[in-house]
Amino acid sequence: MSVIEQNAIAAGPRISEADVGDYLALLKPRVMSLVIFTALVGLLIAPGHFHPVLAITSLLSIAVGAGASGALNMALEGDIDAKMTRTANRPIPRGRITRPEALAFGSTLSFFSVLTLGILVNWYAGALLAFTIFFYVVIYTMWLKRWTAQNIVIGGAAGALPPVVAWVAATGSIAPEPVWLFLIIFFWTPPHFWALALFRSDDYARAGIPMLPVVAGPDATRLQILLYTIVLVGIALAPWPLGYFDAIYGAVSLVLGAGMMWLAIEVYRKRERAASLRATRKLFAFSILYLFALFATLGLEAVVRMVAPLFWSGRVG
Amino acid sequence: MLGKGAHRTDMAEPNQPEDGIVLTEAQLRARRRRSIAIALALGVLVVLFFAVTLVKGPAVLRRPI
Numbered sequence: 406m407s408v409i410e411q412n413a414i415a416a417g418p419r420i421s422e423a424d425v426g427d428y429l430a431l432l433k434p435r436v437m438s439l440v441i442f443t444a445l446v447g448l449l450i451a452p453g454h455f456h457p458v459l460a461i462t463s464l465l466s467i468a469v470g471a472g473a474s475g476a477l478n479m480a481l482e483g484d485i486d487a488k489m490t491r492t493a494n495r496p497i498p499r500g501r502i503t504r505p506e507a508l509a510f511g512s513t514l515s516f517f518s519v520l521t522l523g524i525l526v527n528w529y530a531g532a533l534l535a536f537t538i539f540f541y542v543v544i545y546t547m548w549l550k551r552w553t554a555q556n557i558v559i560g561g562a563a564g565a566l567p568p569v570v571a572w573v574a575a576t577g578s579i580a581p582e583p584v585w586l587f588l589i590i591f592f593w594t595p596p597h598f599w600a601l602a603l604f605r606s607d608d609y610a611r612a613g614i615p616m617l618p619v620v621a622g623p624d625a626t627r628l629q630i631l632l633y634t635i636v637l638v639g640i641a642l643a644p645w646p647l648g649y650f651d652a653i654y655g656a657v658s659l660v661l662g663a664g665m666m667w668l669a670i671e672v673y674r675k676r677e678r679a680a681s682l683r684a685t686r687k688l689f690a691f692s693i694l695y696l697f698a699l700f701a702t703l704g705l706e707a708v709v710r711m712v713a714p715l716f717w718s719g720r721v722g
Numbered sequence: 723m724l725g726k727g728a729h730r731t732d733m734a735e736p737n738q739p740e741d742g743i744v745l746t747e748a749q750l751r752a753r754r755r756r757s758i759a760i761a762l763a764l765g766v767l768v769v770l771f772f773a774v775t776l777v778k779g780p781a782v783l784r785r786p787i
Contacts, residue, residue: 420743420745420749421749421752421753422746422748422749422752423752423756424752424755424756425755425756425758425759428756428759456777458773458774458777459774459777462770462773462774465770517767521767521770524771525770525771525774
């Protein structure tokens with residue numbers, strides 16, 4: 406009998422005590438809620454009638470696909486998560502779930518989410534969801550994250566795709582509107598995550614992740630945040646004059662874009678430690694509100710357009 | 723937490739019958755909750771496929787690609 410076999414018997418088999426909550430934590434519920442929200446907006450602004458059952462199926466598939474990506478990401482990053490304060494409490498570093506268990510869980514959910522969207526809705530959306538999962542897990546997690554400071558710039562594409570998947574699920578084709586949604590999230594990601602990385606740079610340095618503040622320093626990061634914010638505000642405003650989104654969206658985008666610009670300038674200007682930290686935290690928090698408000702405006706307008714004719718025709722109320 | 727199941731196989735006495743692995747109370751409870759969650763997820767999947775079949779009717783077999 407080999408030493409390994411003897412040791413295995415002496416130690417006894419390792420049996421999981423992981424609870425349902427641990428598996429739910431693997432799905433990254435907060436990221437998942439943002440994905441559901443942006444995908445919902447993608448569905449709401451899509452033209453034509455989309456049956457509610459198919460809409461729910463699409464949202465559920467996209468949500469499960471996003472959760473599966475999160476589980477696969479945690480399975481592949483257990484070593485990094487254990488070194489960072491922000492992630493040390495996740496199920497794998499805590500020893501609640503093993504990496505193979507997380508891999509099996511994530512792979513199973515990925516398979517079923519793509520299959521369900523493909524069979525029940527359409528295969529264009531199913532294929533795009535599969536590509537989104539592949540991009541997040543393979544391109545971002547396995548390749549870019551540990552290799553380049555541009556990790557979240559390119560990797561941001563995965564987070565920007567859910568509203569496009571939702572639009573394709575509803576229409577079976579692509580159009581400029583979901584591309585605008587994609588671009589808004591894509592250019593929102595760098596200032597948002599670099600703001601986080603600025604006040605968590607010790608954490609990232611300890612884990613050996615080449616985030617921009619770790620590799621290029623805080624000053625270069627502040628400049629990049631400012632430049633990306635200028636592009637973001639321009640991109641988020643452009644669909645209004647170009648006629649894709651209306652004036653209400655334009656007004657919200659203009660006002661909140663001015664707020665984003667002001668906070669990004671503050672982050673760039675304030676170099677003294679305490680003031681810099683305050684400015685960075687403000688920008689991080691405001692960037693969440695900014696994205697939420699832009700998408701909520703589009704979603705609410707779509708709901709009003711759907712519901713208003715029912716009131717006018719006397720079918721409701 | 724990954725617990726060690728109580729392992730009653732005694733390798734020193736090969737003629738005794740093996741009792742196999744006996745799970746602790748915590749492991750049994752966790753396994754039961756996981757099994758219920760899997761059953762619920764499968765139930766949702768079945769309901770979803772049934773509902774979409776009703777919505778689409780015969781068109782469920784006519785999909786793009």
